[in-house]
Amino acid sequence: MIKAILIFNNHGKPRLSKFYEHYSEDTEQQIIRETFHLVSKRDENVCNFLEGGMLIGGSENKLIYRHYATLYFVFCVDSSESELGILGLIQVFVETLDKCFENVCELDLIFHVDKVHNILAEMVMGGMVLETNMNEIITQVDAQNKMEKSEAGIAGAPARAVSAVKNMNLPEMPRNINIGDISIKVPNLPSFK
């Protein structure tokens, strides 16, 4: 089961946190800090798995993370999840975000926390992987968005504001997440032999 899903940027600012087990407010923050501390120390060329984060549980749990440009996507799972499977799931999640937001960037996560949560809810429900099929997820999210639009009204205004902010020139803010291996045409692994 998935215990928590955390997204934070290179400076450790949380962008999304979802806990599937209950922790107190303070503990949650501490977990985020701790996780960031652990993950940020790791080089690019080491493996994507970490064991024994102190707070989120003993040796049973492991952290599986991926680093995309400015953001870290961290899944904390217990031993019943497959490492590479979760790694694939992160990829699916990011690809889905990318499709939903059209070139997703950190700002999207800030201004559309609710949307991100909704997408996540379609993939993972109560700590269980619900859907791994990207198209299916997008269909669900779109269906909900459609209704949102029909009911919109006021909701349009902030959306426009957001797009204005997005188009502003903010040199210090990375504008796009450069998702290196997001396309399916990733260089394949050299064949075993």
Add this chain to the structure above:
Amino acid sequence: MKEIMVRAIYCEMLGYQASFSYIHAIKLAQQGSVLEKRVGYLAVSLFLNETDEFLLLLVNTVLKDLQSTNLIEVCMALTVVSQMFPKDMIPAILPVVEEKLTHPKEIIRRKAVLALYKFYLIAPNQVQHIHSKFRKALCDKDPGVMTASLHIYLQLIKENPESYKDLTGSMVTILRQVVGGKLPLDFNYHSVPAPWLQIQLLRILAYLGKEDQGTSEMMYDVLEESLRRAEMNHNITYAILFECVKTIYTVHPKSQLLEKAAECIGNFVLSPKINLKYLGLKALTYVVQQDANLALPHQMTIIECLDHSDVIIKRETLELLFRITNAQNVTVIVEKMLEFLRLTCDDYSTIDLVGKVAELTMNSVFSLGGDVMQPDIPNNFLRLLAEGVDNVEDRQLRLFAVDSYVSLLQGVTAKLPQRFLQVISWVLGEYSYLREEESDPGSVMRLLARLLDQRHTSTETRSWVLGAMTKLCSSPVSVALARDVFGCGVRFIPQVDSSLSFLDGYVSEALAAGAAPYKSPHQRQEDLVQEKALSLEPYGLSLPVSLSSCSITDRLTDRRSPTLLSMSSVSQCYFSSTTLKLEGVKRVWGKDGYLAQQQSAGETPTPLVELPNPLLSPQSPPSQTQKPSSGLEPDQEKRQLASSLFVGLGSHNSVCLVRLPSTVWLFIKHCQSANQSHGGAATTTTPQQTSQRTLDHTTSNGNPHVEGTEQRVEAGGPLSLIRGNGMVAVVPPTHTQTDPQTQQDLHPAPALERPRDLPLASHLPAELSGLARSEFTPLCSDQDSSLALSACRVYKEDALVLLVFISNNNDSALHQMVLQLTCKELEVYIFQTGLNNKVPFSFFRNPGWKIPESRQKYQGILQPGFKKNTDLLPLTVSTGDYGKMWLSFSHDLKQNLRLVTTEHQEPLTATLDALKGKLHLHVVDIIGSEGIVACRLLQGPGQGQPCLLHCRVNADSLAVWLRSPVPELPDSLLYHCQKALTET
């Protein structure tokens, strides 16, 4: 409102309190439009938890939404239900959720299944009745619903595989269909059909087939097919492969599949992708539990992983090693672990865990390895416990140790090895105060007392136990408790004899509740001497002594500063394993030198170059790694490490414990403070240390040897009893006694010349004259030197020859001479020269020998056939060969020696010359401040085995690094070097 709620969510995520908005979130979920409802539900699921009272307000809304016709609303309600729902409210909505299992929309069915799974996790009893509906879900026409139901079955089967065996068939069918690509293309991910589903199914199969041949047989085919199909090179296929391998190793074994799986693991381990390497190690860790031999083909990779830059990989490797630990490789593995622990001492997240791993190993090792284990392992372990400043990790580790040992003692202690008991008692004595607030110290005391009473407990262990009790008493506890101890002591003393009576003193002191006056240092000295007399084993000496002095310090500090206390015990442990007072330097050496070895092991092979590795400074490992080393050697070194790590695993492996030089291995952490506190403790402990030296040495050597032989020359009449010394440097348990009894003429004439002036060298037999030999040592003579005995050693290629010269400087003839040799292992040959007098000469061992005796000189050559011999011959090698040899030897030792200073020579040259003269070493080369020296063993089991020395002048001492293929050789050679230099 919705926007505000989103902001509140954001604030909450950043860690700011937004509890004022909780009620509004609920309101939003209750009243808003669909859109607002969604945000409201989201906020609720993020803000609240199962126990929150606000949730009760939501139950009605959820119920209403579940029954709504709007799909989205139902979905939202199900999501929130699966995220959190108060346990006691489940019955209220259960029927509605159940109903959703038959909903026409698959997304609703799927979510309903997961919601029910959540209910099952929270309250298994309440969903008991709908298990049949789960089966229906499993057979759902939509694969998504089926996938969701697998979550439930995974959990159910994990808990109780027996009752779901009938599902094996269906699971296998599902997997076969999935693997066969029967699912809609939608489910493909990177053109792999539903990988997550496959993983899930494989896991379920693993649970089902575990220890069940029948069930396992059903799945062999499909497993094989999955293995075969999963050949695409994408991460997700590796995930499937990994799962497959795990399943294959979990279910009832089938050799064909096992082979394939092993091959897969091999591919994983060898993969350049670090994630796969990690998984490969994990898989290995998993499979070695079934069959430790599987690790063998991957030895080299594992060794490489040990030096991997990624801490996680390293840890996984250690975990793997931990699994293959057996009595034979335990030393090496524990050392590796401790080393890792030392390197990561800042890493808060790992130190605790690794410490426990080490600890666990210690426990299992102590109970497994038992008394055959080298004494330095417990020493190292105790040092690990004792050193650290009082930070949290150390405290936890100690607490953990205390707890686990207490629980161990509460069980059956009869089977625990003595050495382990000693460690236990030390730990309890030292650290039970950490537990005092929670547990009654008396209970610990009683456990220890029980230990004392047991018959099988050895004397040595008893002294440890009593030491621990003393320490416990010296901490502020009740007098009654102390009386208990006293009782123990009294009961104990008559059992062992009076030699333990010094403990009486301790106990009575404890009785006075710590307020008693100290013993005078003199008295303490006596105690220690007694203790020494008590212990038979050399090892026993080192720690009980330091232990008792611990308790002295203990009383001095009155328990107020545990830090100082542990420090002083560190320094003592420390000293008990070093042979000389070389703390500061040795520390550096231990660390760097060993590291250097490690790094060179991790080096990528580079072409062979003239310059051999050991010429570089062993104290600067970084430079060493940059400099090229010969291509094959690191590999060989690795191989040696591998053989020591994997010893005892394969049947084809020779069963021998390759011992890494453990003396080298010292704990570095906080050593400086240890040194400081040593200053205080030194006043009381120095005498013990010096007296321990020799004995410690023999311990670390593995076999005791006697320094020098005692040569007793008895002469009836004019010759008096004189003790000769230092003739044969090291003779293992043998004694040579020469008792030449001479009967002289009644009329001795005045001496012609002093025996010392005799040109004895000219009397050397021709075949020995060209060989290296020691100086002639006069052994004894009678008052007027008319009859003298002298000897020298000659180093033959295959033997050490002891020449005994008997000089008769009288004109009168020797009528009879009896040479009595009481050493059984000596072979005796008699050479004689210049005989012109007929004197009967009888040999004790060969009574048949009757030799006419010389009037002037007689010499016999005794050729000892030593079983064990550490005497040395010079080894002439070139610098290049030296370099190659150096790398191939695994047993090394580092130590600092005194430099010999003379006026006209460089200190290094002078020292090496001194060593050369005394020990017959060959000085290969001297380059700058470094010199390399070689020698080989003359005889014995390791006959002809070389030992290489690498010396480097370091400030005012000589840092020596010894290496040899024979474990004991560096130790004993070092000892002789020290001795030789001290004599100079």
